Amino acid sequence: xADQVVVDKPSLLENRQVRLGAAAVLLAVIGVGVWLWLTAGxxxxxxxxVDAHVTQIxxxxxxxxxxxxxxxxxxxxxxxxxxxxxxxDYQVAVDRMRAELADAEANAIAAQSSVPITxxxxxxxxxxxxxxVTQAQSGVTAxxxxxxxxxxxxxxxxxxxxEAEANATKASRDVERLRGLLAKDEVSQQQFxxxxxxxxxxxxxxxxxxxxxxxAEAGIRVAESKLAQARAGEQQAHAExxxxxxxxxxxxxxxxxxxxxxxxxxxxxxxLAQAELNLQYTVVKAPARGVASRKGINVGQVVQTGQPxxxxxxxxxxxxxxxxKETQLKRMRPGQRATIDVDALGREFNGKVDSIAGxxxxxxxxxxxxxxxxxxxxxxxxxxxxxxxxxxxxxxHLLRPGMSVTATVYTK
Numbered sequence: 001x002a003d004q005v006v007v008d009k010p011s012l013l014e015n016r017q018v019r020l021g022a023a024a025v026l027l028a029v030i031g032v033g034v035w036l037w038l039t040a041g042x043x044x045x046x047x048x049x050v051d052a053h054v055t056q057i058x059x060x061x062x063x064x065x066x067x068x069x070x071x072x073x074x075x076x077x078x079x080x081x082x083x084x085x086x087x088x089d090y091q092v093a094v095d096r097m098r099a100e101l102a103d104a105e106a107n108a109i110a111a112q113s114s115v116p117i118t119x120x121x122x123x124x125x126x127x128x129x130x131x132x133v134t135q136a137q138s139g140v141t142a143x144x145x146x147x148x149x150x151x152x153x154x155x156x157x158x159x160x161x162x163e164a165e166a167n168a169t170k171a172s173r174d175v176e177r178l179r180g181l182l183a184k185d186e187v188s189q190q191q192f193x194x195x196x197x198x199x200x201x202x203x204x205x206x207x208x209x210x211x212x213x214x215x216a217e218a219g220i221r222v223a224e225s226k227l228a229q230a231r232a233g234e235q236q237a238h239a240e241x242x243x244x245x246x247x248x249x250x251x252x253x254x255x256x257x258x259x260x261x262x263x264x265x266x267x268x269x270x271x272l273a274q275a276e277l278n279l280q281y282t283v284v285k286a287p288a289r290g291v292a293s294r295k296g297i298n299v300g301q302v303v304q305t306g307q308p309x310x311x312x313x314x315x316x317x318x319x320x321x322x323x324x325k326e327t328q329l330k331r332m333r334p335g336q337r338a339t340i341d342v343d344a345l346g347r348e349f350n351g352k353v354d355s356i357a358g359x360x361x362x363x364x365x366x367x368x369x370x371x372x373x374x375x376x377x378x379x380x381x382x383x384x385x386x387x388x389x390x391x392x393x394x395x396x397h398l399l400r401p402g403m404s405v406t407a408t409v410y411t412k
Contacts, residue, residue: 041412043332047382048322048340048407050399053314055288057082059303060281061090068299070292070310078289083297083309085282094279097272104261104268111258129240136234143227150223154216161209168206171199290314315397319354319389322407323361323382331411332356338387341406342399349393353409357384385409 063085070082178192286292290312297309320340324332336353360381362368387407 042408042410043324043328044406044408045322045324045328046404046406047324048320048387048405050318050340050342050401050403050405051321051386052318052399052401053288053290054401055290055312055314057284057286057309057312059083059085059284059305059307059309061085061278062304062307063087063089063282063302065297065299065301065303068295068297070295072293072295074292076286076290076292076312078286080286081283082286082292083284085284085303087279087282090275090279090282094272094275097268097275101265101268101272104265108258108261108265111254111261115254115258129237129243132237132240133234136230136237139230140227140234143223143230147220147223147227150216150219154213154220157209157212157216161206161213164202164206164209168199168202171195171202175199284309286312288312288314289316313401315399318394318399318401320351320387320405320407322385322387322405322409324385324407324409326360326381326383329356329383329385332385332409333411336409336411338407338409340387340389341408343404343406345398349389349399351387351389351393354386354388357386359383 065083066086067084068082069080069084070076076082174195175192178195181192293311293313295310297303303309322340332353334353334355338351338353339348340351341348357364360383362381385407387409
């Protein structure tokens with residue numbers, strides 16, 4: 001009878017358990033390896049949202065709204081007219097500024113035309129005044145010479161007067177002497193009459209000499225009067241020359257007035273340009289293509305300068321802002337591949353890291369934390385990371401600013 005093989009059932013059971021345990025450990029190791037392989041080289045955060053440019057459209061001038069050409073959530077193109085304000089007051093301002101500009105330009109032309117006229121007149125006045133001074137000086141010289149001649153005539157007349165008076169005195173004495181001799185019949189009557197006639201002639205000559213002296217003296221007075229008039233004329237000519245020589249100052253003043261008139265022209269042009277701009281600002285246009293939102297205006301409403309009218313969301317350029325923990329930024333660099341999973345759409349978009357913020361989100365908050373008190377608790381901070389989408393990822397513009405997303409950055 002052949003020997004029977006006896007199998008130990010407990011041993012078989014133990015071996016099966018060992019094999020199952022080893023398989024479980026192997027599967028666990030494989031699972032951990034797969035998880036490490038899948039999670040290694042990437043960073044993920046669900047603290048992320050979609051961002052876009054949101055432009056607040058405001059009125060640059062005040063006025064009454066006459067037209068509102070857009071509704072909430074309406075897509076508008078760049079340059080489309082959104083709101084129109086009552087432009088009548090601004091049109092009146094433009095017309096007034098144009099009239100002021102025309103007046104300023106006319107004054108400037110008049111001021112400019114007076115500059116050459118004043119220059120020519122000033123030069124002519126100087127030449128005339130100098131000629132007058134020369135003529136006056138010639139008159140003074142002639143008067144002085146006339147006085148010298150009159151004085152010479154006076155001296156001659158005075159000499160003749162003295163001679164005539166001496167002759168008349170001698171003749172009178174001769175007559176008196178002959179009268180006594182005539183009484184004694186020592187001279188003839190004819191001699192006495194001849195002496196008397198000679199004495200009368202000498203007296204007449206003396207009277208004539210006195211008349212000549214008086215005439216010479218009168219001539220001196222006339223010459224002195226002429227000299228005074230000539231000197232007065234000379235002083236007046238010098239004064240006129242000095243006045244004429246102020247021509248450059250007058251020309252400078254005229255040029256200054258012309259420059260001031262030109263400055264007023266420039267000021268009027270600037271005022272007109274500002275008035276025309278204000279007139280243009282009564283028509284509010286879209287600065288870019290986007291969706292109009294938060295419209296809070298109606299026709300007839302009066303708005304003030306700077307008052308917000310609506311918001312314009314530019315959906316052609318959207319990105320994601322992911323707030324990663326500071327411990328996740330060790331190997332994160334701009335240009336790395338990234339994906340965002342949008343909760344609302346249930347789909348994934350591809351992109352890349354554009355930039356990393358210069359400070360943490362807490363530092364940009366309204367009240368940044370202050371740790372100078374000493375009550376410091378270390379908290380892991382989050383840093384905003386901008387992720388831009390690849391071209392053509394959202395052709396239907398399904399992404400909206402503020403949507404929650406899950407961002408993943410592949411650091412390897």
